[in-house]
Amino acid sequence: MTAASLDAPTAPPTFPVPDDLRGAVGLADLPRGRTLHCAGDACLSLALSLVAPATRLGAWLAVVGIPSLGAQAAAEQGVALERTIFVHPPAAGAEWAASLAALVEGFDVALVGAAPSISPTHVRRLQARVQARRALLVLVDVAAAWPGARPAAPWAPPDLALRATTRSWEGLEHGAGHLRRRQIALRVEGRRAGPPREHLVWRPS
Amino acid sequence: MTPAALHAPHVVNGAAPPRLVVIEAPAVRWADALAAVGEWVPLLEPAAEGRCVFAARGPSRAMGGEAEMARRLSALVAAHGPPGATAPVGVGVADSRFAALAAARESLEAGAPVVVPPGGTPAWLAPRTVRLLARCAEVDPEVVGLLERLGLARLGDVAALEESLVAGRFGALGLEMHRLARGDDRHPALAVAPPPVESRREAFDGPLPEAALVVAAAARLADPFLAHFAARGALVTHVVVRCEHESPAGAGVLERAWYLPEGATAAALVERVRWMLRDWRAGGVTALELRAEGARAATGRQLGLWGGRGPGDEAALRAIDRLRATLGDGALRVAAPSGGRDPGEAYALVPLEARGEAAPAPPPWRGAIPRPSPALVGVPGAAIDVRDAAGATVRVSARHEPSAEPARVHIGARDYDVVGWAGPWPVEERWWDPSRRRRRARMQVVVRGDGDAHVAMLVALEDGAWRLAALYA
Numbered sequence: 001m002t003a004a005s006l007d008a009p010t011a012p013p014t015f016p017v018p019d020d021l022r023g024a025v026g027l028a029d030l031p032r033g034r035t036l037h038c039a040g041d042a043c044l045s046l047a048l049s050l051v052a053p054a055t056r057l058g059a060w061l062a063v064v065g066i067p068s069l070g071a072q073a074a075a076e077q078g079v080a081l082e083r084t085i086f087v088h089p090p091a092a093g094a095e096w097a098a099s100l101a102a103l104v105e106g107f108d109v110a111l112v113g114a115a116p117s118i119s120p121t122h123v124r125r126l127q128a129r130v131q132a133r134r135a136l137l138v139l140v141d142v143a144a145a146w147p148g149a150r151p152a153a154p155w156a157p158p159d160l161a162l163r164a165t166t167r168s169w170e171g172l173e174h175g176a177g178h179l180r181r182r183q184i185a186l187r188v189e190g191r192r193a194g195p196p197r198e199h200l201v202w203r204p205s
Numbered sequence: 206m207t208p209a210a211l212h213a214p215h216v217v218n219g220a221a222p223p224r225l226v227v228i229e230a231p232a233v234r235w236a237d238a239l240a241a242v243g244e245w246v247p248l249l250e251p252a253a254e255g256r257c258v259f260a261a262r263g264p265s266r267a268m269g270g271e272a273e274m275a276r277r278l279s280a281l282v283a284a285h286g287p288p289g290a291t292a293p294v295g296v297g298v299a300d301s302r303f304a305a306l307a308a309a310r311e312s313l314e315a316g317a318p319v320v321v322p323p324g325g326t327p328a329w330l331a332p333r334t335v336r337l338l339a340r341c342a343e344v345d346p347e348v349v350g351l352l353e354r355l356g357l358a359r360l361g362d363v364a365a366l367e368e369s370l371v372a373g374r375f376g377a378l379g380l381e382m383h384r385l386a387r388g389d390d391r392h393p394a395l396a397v398a399p400p401p402v403e404s405r406r407e408a409f410d411g412p413l414p415e416a417a418l419v420v421a422a423a424a425r426l427a428d429p430f431l432a433h434f435a436a437r438g439a440l441v442t443h444v445v446v447r448c449e450h451e452s453p454a455g456a457g458v459l460e461r462a463w464y465l466p467e468g469a470t471a472a473a474l475v476e477r478v479r480w481m482l483r484d485w486r487a488g489g490v491t492a493l494e495l496r497a498e499g500a501r502a503a504t505g506r507q508l509g510l511w512g513g514r515g516p517g518d519e520a521a522l523r524a525i526d527r528l529r530a531t532l533g534d535g536a537l538r539v540a541a542p543s544g545g546r547d548p549g550e551a552y553a554l555v556p557l558e559a560r561g562e563a564a565p566a567p568p569p570w571r572g573a574i575p576r577p578s579p580a581l582v583g584v585p586g587a588a589i590d591v592r593d594a595a596g597a598t599v600r601v602s603a604r605h606e607p608s609a610e611p612a613r614v615h616i617g618a619r620d621y622d623v624v625g626w627a628g629p630w631p632v633e634e635r636w637w638d639p640s641r642r643r644r645r646a647r648m649q650v651v652v653r654g655d656g657d658a659h660v661a662m663l664v665a666l667e668d669g670a671w672r673l674a675a676l677y678a
Contacts, residue, residue, distance in 0.1 A: 013428055016436045041658040044580035044678040053436040060521035070582040070675065071540035071552035083518075085525060086538040086554050099528060106524020145581055145678030147621050147654030166659045166677075169651050172625035174610070178575045179627070179649050179661055179677065204577055 015054035015109070015136060018078075024186045024199035025162070030054070033131040037158035039141040039151055042184050044069065045077065045203060046164040047140045051109045052078035054136070059108035062087055064100060066113035066142055076204075097122040104129050104137075113142040115155045123156045160190035167200065181205075224261035224271070224323065225302055227309040229295040230282045231255040238285040242278060248445065250462035251480070258305070258464065261298055271298050275318030295319075300326035302464070303385045306341040307333065326388035331361030335386075342385050348378065360386040404496040405430040412451055412489020416482040419448070419490045423478040427471040430495045440468025443499030446478055452488025462498065525557065551578070574630070574647065579663055579675035590615040591650065591664055591671045601646040601666055605631045614652050614664070616673070621652035624659060629666070647674060 015030040022028060030036070030050060038047040044066070052074075055061050061084045063069055075081055085107075089099035093116045103110055104126070130137045139154045154161070164184045171180030181202055189196040230238060235255050242257060243249060245267060249259040261271055268274040275296040286292025297308025299321040307330070308319040321329045330337075335352045337360065338344040357363050363371070363386040371379035384390070405426045413419050423446075434441050448459040463469075463477045474495065482490075529537060538554040591599045593609035600608040607629060613620045628648035645667045654660040661677035 014432065016432060018436070041654060041660045042678065045577075048580060057432055057435045058518075060518070067554075068581045068584050070578055070580050071554065072578040072582075073580040074540070075552070076576055076578055081540045081552070083521070084540065085521075085557070086540070087528065087532075088536055088538075089532065099532060102527050102531070103524055105527075106521040108521075142581070142678065145660070145676050147616065147652050147658065147660040148619055149655075165656060166661070167657070168659055169625060169661055172627045172649065172651060174625075175607070175627060177627050179577065179651075181577070182659070182661070182677075 015051070015059065016057075018049055018053055020205040021049065021186075021201060024201050025050075025188055026194065026197075027160075030136055031159060032134040032136055034159040035127060035130065035137040035139065035154075035156050037139045037141070037154040037161045038164065039144050039162070040164040040166075040184075040187075041145055041147070041149075042164035042166050042182070042203070043140050043144055044142060045073065046162060046184070046186070047111055047138050048074050048077040048079055049203065051111060051136070051138060052080075054109055055080040055083055059083070060106065061085070062103045062107040062110045064089060064103065064110055064112045065115060066111065066140065068142075069113075091116050093118040094122065097126055101126055101129050104133055104135050107135065109136045109138065111138045111140060113140050115139075118155065127156060158190070160188070162189075163187040224265075224298060224300060225258060225305040226261045226264070226275070226278075227252075227256065227258050227295075227297045227302070227305040228278060228282060229256045229297075229306070229309040229313055230285075230292060232287065232292040233282055233285040233294070235285075238282045241281050241285065245278065245281075248460055248462050250464055252464065256306075256309075258302065259462075271320050272318070275320055279312075279318055297321075299329065299388075300324070301385070301388050301390050303337075303342050304330055304388055307337050310341065327364060330386060330388055331359065331364065333360050334358065335360055335363060338382055338385060344378070344382060344385075348375070348382075352382075364388075404494055406492060406494040408492040409490065412491050414489045416479070419482055419493060420475060420479050422493050423495070424471065424475050426493065426495050427474040430497075431469060431471055431474075434497065434500055439500040441497045441500050442466060442468060443497065444469050444474060444477070445494075445496040445498055446474075446481060447492075447494040447496065448478075448481060448490055449492040449494075450488050450490045454488070456491075457488075529557070574649070574663065577677070579661075579677045581676040581678040582674070584673055584676055588617075589664065589671050589673050591648070591666075592620075598671070599666075600669075601629050601631075605629055605646065607648075611648070611650060614650055614662075621654060621660075623650055624653050625651040 015032060017025050017027055017030060040046070051061060056078060061079065063084060063086045065088065067088060069086070071081060074084070087099070087103065089096045096116050097118045100110065100112070127137070137156065139156060139158065141152050141154070143149050144151055164186050167183045167185050169179055169182045171177045181204055184201050184203055185198055186201055187196065187198045228242065239249070239251055239257060245264045246259045247263055249257050252258045261274070264278070265271045265274040268277055275298055279294045279296045282294045283292050293313055293316065295309040295311070295313030296318040297305045297310070297312050298318070299305040299308050300323065304321060304326045308321055312319040335349050335357060339346040339349045352363065363382060366383065368380065368383055371383045375382065407422055407426055409422070413422070431441065442465055444463045444465065446461050446463065450457055450459065459481060461481050465473055525537060535556045537557045539557055540552040541555045542552055591611045592613045592615060593599055594612040597609070599611050602608070611623050611626050613622060626648055629646035632645045632647065645665050647663060647665045649661060650664055651659050651661045662673055663675040664671050665674040
């Protein structure tokens with residue numbers, strides 16, 4: 001066995017939820033094989049921090065249809081960029097779904113932003129592949145980051161729906177200082193997560 | 206703490222560096238020699254065939270001082286040489302692993318133990334050649350050759366350099382060489398908080414009679430053990446494997462320390478357990494424990510797209526190949542450090558084909574917006590305007606002062622109330638070239654969105670017009 005193969009991480013058996021979000025999410029590990037939906041103005045930070053531990057453990061991440069994602073923010077959240085790929089699939093529904101299905105074959109986590117309209121059959125087939133591969137599909141309502149944005153319905157039925165709304169920011173003092181951290185109201189709803197509930201968390205903690 | 210320890214040089218975090226012993230004996234029956242040393246040393250690390258490392262404290266107390274310990278252990282190991290001949294044995298004692306190994310190598314040639322006095326490691330290393338970095342610390346000989354061509358022939362020359370200079374020229378490797386040359390340990394102390402759980406233990410229902418079963422148990426333990434650290438951004442560098450066993454002759458414990466400078470992986474740990482059990486003969490194993498004794502922040506480890514492959518990596522790379530075939534070049538991108546003052550400029554998304562060598566994360570540029578960085582950058586240009594309470598566009602003077610406090614941000618067809626702001630921070634690029642000169646002023650603004658969400662954004666003023674530069678999504 002070579003040194004490289006000894007030291008190469010392999011995909012982890014579980015995708016742990018970061019310690020400081022565990023209480024709010026109500027789970028120790030993200031449910032593999034399932035679909036998550038992240039909404040609210042802090043949806044992207046939330047999604048990045050949820051998948052970061054898995055990538056550090058060796059999981060591969062595909063970011064699909066989020067061309068404006070800030071790699072610096074992803075790195076700060078702890079995402080292993082050396083196992084992250086950014087994909088811009090074709091806009092046509094069927095081809096888009098086929099690209100995503102091909103990605104799921106090799107990638108452990110897919111972070112998906114804007115999606116074209118795809119047929120329910122394609123959605124079912126894709127979710128079945130995600131389940132068979134024990135991957136994780138994270139839908140991010142990126143448009144919701146804008147002030148005044150209307151929440152969009154997820155294009156695939158999620159097993160777990162999270163909404164992160166920023167309640168306040170620390171660090172700004174009328175021209176002085178800079179953004180340091182924010183308090184987020186995190187609402188979690190899902191079949192396996194018990195009754196819907198809301199927690200306040202600080203990010204970065 | 207004794208007064209001597211209080212005055213010891215190179216005190217890190219209030220503790221003197223541990224004294225380390227390296228024994229190097231290439232020509233002895235190693236398993237037997239190791240067992241003999243193990244009688245005196247509670248916890249030893251079989252670093253390689255013919256070499257072991259351990260802390261000096263326990264055995265030097267038991268044997269009446271470091272010099273006496275070195276002499277007696279040397280004789281003990283030499284007794285396991287080929288029949289009728291005295292095998293050469295090197296024993297080195299120093300304040301760092303690198304120096305102790307270098308001392309052991311010198312001892313091997315000189316035929317007598319080399320004990321570097323406490324606190325004297327930097328001075329002992331200083332006149333010695335930088336080639337020791339290649340011989341005793343596995344630094345690339347070409348890099349060492351480069352040091353020599355730069356006129357840095359001795360370790361003291363490297364230690365005397367400004368740390369930032371070495372880092373600038375050689376990056377992370379430079380910092381590592383600087384630490385080694387100074388007589389410090391290879392990695393700085395753990396930069397993240399020590400994880401709360403440090404060990405995993407499995408007690409078996411009955412004694413396991415076969416090494417293969419114990420190795421399988423090690424594989425089961427290794428994953429959650431390492432996951433615990435990885436989820437905290439830490440790599441385990443020092444692991445103690447404890448094997449409790451029993452036989453008709455009685456119960457016993459086999460404990461070994463392992464140093465994994467690149468960070469322990471499950472495969473590496475399982476391999477170490479297999480080595481430990483290689484010479485194990487009678488009885489059954491009743492419990493196995495993995496314990497972390499040292500860790501460091503996981504920084505700058507570049508594998509994945511830049512090589513170093515495991516089975517999960519192969520699957521991902523195959524998927525990438527298939528997608529490239531259907532989507533064409535340029536559809537797949539990777540984040541490569543580029544450096545820049547705007548959050549969108551620290552990394553560039555470059556086509557997969559165009560990625561260069563693995564590079565460490567870029568240091569923040571002067572004038573960069575402080576962390577946390579926005580998650581959406583270079584957002585498509587919606588028309589925005591930053592206005593004061595009277596509804597006039599906020600201007601920024603040549604002295605970087607706003608004409609008035611921003612009160613509202615106009616986006617699309619709506620106004621949003623400003624609840625907080627900071628800046629403006631100026632950027633002037635290529636000021637020496639009038640035709641390409643860019644002047645911008647940037648501000649962080651928090652507005653009240655729908656549902657009372659406090660939406661933070663980075664806005665930039667250039668040529669009299671505001672644009673949205675980034676969203677803290």
